[in-house]
Amino acid sequence: MADAAARPCPWHMPAWEALTAGSRHAHAFLFAGLPGVGKRLFAEAFAAHLLCLQPVASHACGQCRSCLLQQAGSHPDRLVVEPEEQGKAIRIDAIRQLGDFIGQTAQQGGRKVIILHPAEAMNLNAANALLKSLEEPTPDTYLLLVSDQPSRLLPTIRSRCRVQPLITPGHAEALAWLQHSLPDLSPEQHAALLLMAGGAPLRAVALQAIDAASLREQVVEGVKALLKSQQSASQLAERWTSVPLELLADWFCDWTLDLLRLKTGAADVPVNADMDKVLPFMARHLQLPALLDWQSWLLQHRGMLLGKANLNRVLFIETLLIRWKQLLERR
Numbered sequence: 001m002a003d004a005a006a007r008p009c010p011w012h013m014p015a016w017e018a019l020t021a022g023s024r025h026a027h028a029f030l031f032a033g034l035p036g037v038g039k040r041l042f043a044e045a046f047a048a049h050l051l052c053l054q055p056v057a058s059h060a061c062g063q064c065r066s067c068l069l070q071q072a073g074s075h076p077d078r079l080v081v082e083p084e085e086q087g088k089a090i091r092i093d094a095i096r097q098l099g100d101f102i103g104q105t106a107q108q109g110g111r112k113v114i115i116l117h118p119a120e121a122m123n124l125n126a127a128n129a130l131l132k133s134l135e136e137p138t139p140d141t142y143l144l145l146v147s148d149q150p151s152r153l154l155p156t157i158r159s160r161c162r163v164q165p166l167i168t169p170g171h172a173e174a175l176a177w178l179q180h181s182l183p184d185l186s187p188e189q190h191a192a193l194l195l196m197a198g199g200a201p202l203r204a205v206a207l208q209a210i211d212a213a214s215l216r217e218q219v220v221e222g223v224k225a226l227l228k229s230q231q232s233a234s235q236l237a238e239r240w241t242s243v244p245l246e247l248l249a250d251w252f253c254d255w256t257l258d259l260l261r262l263k264t265g266a267a268d269v270p271v272n273a274d275m276d277k278v279l280p281f282m283a284r285h286l287q288l289p290a291l292l293d294w295q296s297w298l299l300q301h302r303g304m305l306l307g308k309a310n311l312n313r314v315l316f317i318e319t320l321l322i323r324w325k326q327l328l329e330r331r
């Protein structure tokens with residue numbers, strides 16, 4: 001294994017250079033940016049850099065004892081705090097564990113690093129417990145918070161961190177990176193994935209891993225069948241077991257924006273090409289107040305999903321579909 005140390009994404013190199021050039025580090029960092037732009041990777045690389053015994057040109061060497069321990073996932077002075085299950089909260093027990101870790105002496109004799117991801121998943125008790133650790137920094141201990149939604153963090157937590165915004169790359173750069181990362185896909189597939197990922201390249205790779213294009217096709221076909229009354233909302237809700245709810249809510253948000261553009265005359269054709277028949281038809285037959293009503297319901301529930309609320313999956317999809325269909329019936 002020559003050099004397997006984590007590296008930040010190419011579009012984050014300016015931020016990386018600025019961060020690692022500073023000889024005096026803060027003890028708490030907040031890496032903030034949209035989902036899937038490479039924040040976690042950036043935090044991993046920074047942790048590796050902080051723990052490496054002999055960094056080479058601002059990167060972890062990938063070969064020293066500390067780097068090898070990290071690559072094996074068994075560095076005793078590195079702690080990752082995350083929800084027990086994806087989408088669930090980070091609870092106070094995990095933060096107490098973090099407190100114990102901070103209290104220990106570094107076993108490799110150097111620094112200790114904690115990666116907390118995603119920081120906004122902390123519930124209020126956990127956040128308050130973390131605040132205590134932030135208020136009393138320990139020398140040579142670094143806390144790296146990673147967040148898609150820094151505005152959901154307690155302001156007192158944000159203000160104690162050095163905030164490092166991590167950008168979304170430009171379209172051409174993102175596409176080039178994606179072509180390199182998923183060489184088996186066609187240029188059309190790269191473009192479609194990137195569009196679905198809101199321009200975030202690592203999210204595009206994650207979407208490909210769950211075959212989001214097929215899931216989307218399944219949902220589009222389902223929505224068409226629903227509007228033709230060939231399928232009921234509850235049948236579809238039972239069937240869409242592998243569609244992540246956040247993704248589903250995102251798609252309906254995108255379609256709703258298209259409906260608004262079409263209804264208000266801001267556009268003649270929808271951005272979402274796979275719905276290019278359905279959306280104009282709906283826009284012609286629905287009323288604007290009903291559309292705005294629906295949009296506020298959808299945004300409220302999308303917010304609940306992002307806030308890791310525990311929604312009943314089948315019930316949520318069923319309600320969503322019933323409301324969507326009612327758009328054509330409400331006057």
Ligand SMILES: [Zn+2]
Nearest residue numbers: 052061064067
């Ligand atoms: Zn090293």
